[in-house]
Amino acid sequence: MSHTLHRCGAPEDLKKDFVVFSMSAKTVNARGSGEKMKRFFEILHRFPATNFGDVKTGSRYNADWQTIHDRFRDQSVAHYVFTDRDTVAQALRELREADLGLSVIVSGDFTEIEAICREVGLPVHTVQFSGGVLGRTDRLPPGPVLAITTMCGHGLVSARLVEKLAREVKRGKKEASAAAAELARPCMCGVFNVERAERLLREIAARRET
Amino acid sequence: MRIDPDRCIRCGECVALCPMNAIRLVPRDPASGRAAHAAIDRDECVECGVCFRSRVCPEEAIGEEELAWPRILRKAFSDPVFTHPGTDIPGRGTEEMKTNDVTGRFRPGFIGIGLEFGRPGIGTRLREAEAAIRRLLPLGVVLEPNNPLTQLIADPATGALKPEVRDEKVLSAIVEAIVPEEAFGRILEEVRAIAAEADTVISVGVIGKAGADGRVPAAEAMRRAGLTPSGNGKVNVGLGRPLYPF
Numbered sequence: 393m394s395h396t397l398h399r400c401g402a403p404e405d406l407k408k409d410f411v412v413f414s415m416s417a418k419t420v421n422a423r424g425s426g427e428k429m430k431r432f433f434e435i436l437h438r439f440p441a442t443n444f445g446d447v448k449t450g451s452r453y454n455a456d457w458q459t460i461h462d463r464f465r466d467q468s469v470a471h472y473v474f475t476d477r478d479t480v481a482q483a484l485r486e487l488r489e490a491d492l493g494l495s496v497i498v499s500g501d502f503t504e505i506e507a508i509c510r511e512v513g514l515p516v517h518t519v520q521f522s523g524g525v526l527g528r529t530d531r532l533p534p535g536p537v538l539a540i541t542t543m544c545g546h547g548l549v550s551a552r553l554v555e556k557l558a559r560e561v562k563r564g565k566k567e568a569s570a571a572a573a574e575l576a577r578p579c580m581c582g583v584f585n586v587e588r589a590e591r592l593l594r595e596i597a598a599r600r601e602t
Numbered sequence: 603m604r605i606d607p608d609r610c611i612r613c614g615e616c617v618a619l620c621p622m623n624a625i626r627l628v629p630r631d632p633a634s635g636r637a638a639h640a641a642i643d644r645d646e647c648v649e650c651g652v653c654f655r656s657r658v659c660p661e662e663a664i665g666e667e668e669l670a671w672p673r674i675l676r677k678a679f680s681d682p683v684f685t686h687p688g689t690d691i692p693g694r695g696t697e698e699m700k701t702n703d704v705t706g707r708f709r710p711g712f713i714g715i716g717l718e719f720g721r722p723g724i725g726t727r728l729r730e731a732e733a734a735i736r737r738l739l740p741l742g743v744v745l746e747p748n749n750p751l752t753q754l755i756a757d758p759a760t761g762a763l764k765p766e767v768r769d770e771k772v773l774s775a776i777v778e779a780i781v782p783e784e785a786f787g788r789i790l791e792e793v794r795a796i797a798a799e800a801d802t803v804i805s806v807g808v809i810g811k812a813g814a815d816g817r818v819p820a821a822e823a824m825r826r827a828g829l830t831p832s833g834n835g836k837v838n839v840g841l842g843r844p845l846y847p848f
Contacts, residue, residue: 517840523806526797
């Protein structure tokens with residue numbers, strides 16, 4: 393489950409794309425973790441976020457915050473998506489103070505995360521890097537489309553849907569913000585960065601010939 | 603998944619939603635007189651549930667089916683809402699590095715490798731991952747026992763999967779392993795050879811414990827092997843308790 397890794401795109405764009413999430417370990421600290429997960433979700437709720445969710449209930453585009461919160465159980469995984477590094481730093485500072493005892497993971501620009509950890513006084517404990525895509529890369533959609541679809545690491549956002557909605561934005565049939573929200577719905581974990589999708593949709597629509 | 607042809611009004615709203623491009627509009631069949639409708643190609647469908655959950659169909663013609671073995675594997679690997687009975691967590695993977703601060707799964711001197719077949723967005727037959735497992739095991743690679751793919755291996759000596767599961771299509775399946783740091787370069791060579799013969803894409807993930815000085819030996823091993831670590835990564839920030847005593 394590396395659902396927040398392998399996000400593609402321009403480095404500058406990826407600097408506005410952070411996922412902060414939490415998980416308990418089945419064999420170590422899962423028992424009683426549901427209440428702690430609710431607390432995690434409450435803490436992050438104080439910060440401006442572009443998306444949040446839990447795969448069992450859905451993202452903010454599938455359910456309201458309270459419903460997602462109330463359904464956390466032991467072994468739930470809560471996610472928040474932020475678009476700037478200072479918010480991530482503040483959120484981590486509060487999580488450190490809260491000392492919930494759950495594992496916390498941050499996905500995003502690695503240099504920024506390293507710097508945030510130093511500022512906040514947290515270790516870079518374990519790291520996962522993407523080594524890119526091998527094999528039949530000729531079968532992949534164009535870069536900006538891939539940048540959108542890879543924001544759902546479970547692969548639930550279809551490239552064809554991105555292209556269809558980009559056409560509708562281009563023709564003025566749909567606002568880019570509404571199209572981005574539509575793309576967020578299949579991604580149940582809530583790790584889909586909707587603000588970034590909106591920017592990318594505008595970019596695709598601007599380049600599209602027809 | 604299935605679409606009831608008698609309820610479908612051929613509006614086409616569901617077609618673009620499918621991540622596997624498995625929904626098509628079928629023209630009217632003059633022989634049977636059946637009207638034009640949307641249909642799901644069952645061989646290409648991975649049972650991810652996107653079309654059903656979207657509630658996009660105005661006639662509620664899209665429905666889920668009771669899935670028997672081995673088709674149920676499509677759902678287990680492709681629908682993150684479905685919790686795999688082998689891992690007890692949603693999705694096709696494991697906790698991997700996300701809980702390493704408390705489990706100690708990835709220790710200094712070792713590197714975690716995740717080869718995700720079918721990602722991004724192409725999908726894979728399980729036999730593609732099987733071919734990789736068969737080639738990696740002779741190199742001394744130890745597979746993650748909790749990974750749902752590992753649990754489908756019929757012969758641990760060769761890595762052969764249960765024969766009936768090989769042709770099942772899934773959104774993605776991850777070959778997860780932990781290898782000694784010094785073996786990483788040789789294993790990556792083999793991964794490149796596997797990728798050259800694959801009919802799908804493979805997203806490569808590399809995991810490593812950081813040192814107290816912040817150094818990440820796994821990133822250095824990647825560079826030595828000619829694999830550039832991505833600028834964006836995933837970091838466990840060590841807030842889990844009780845901390846594993848590394």
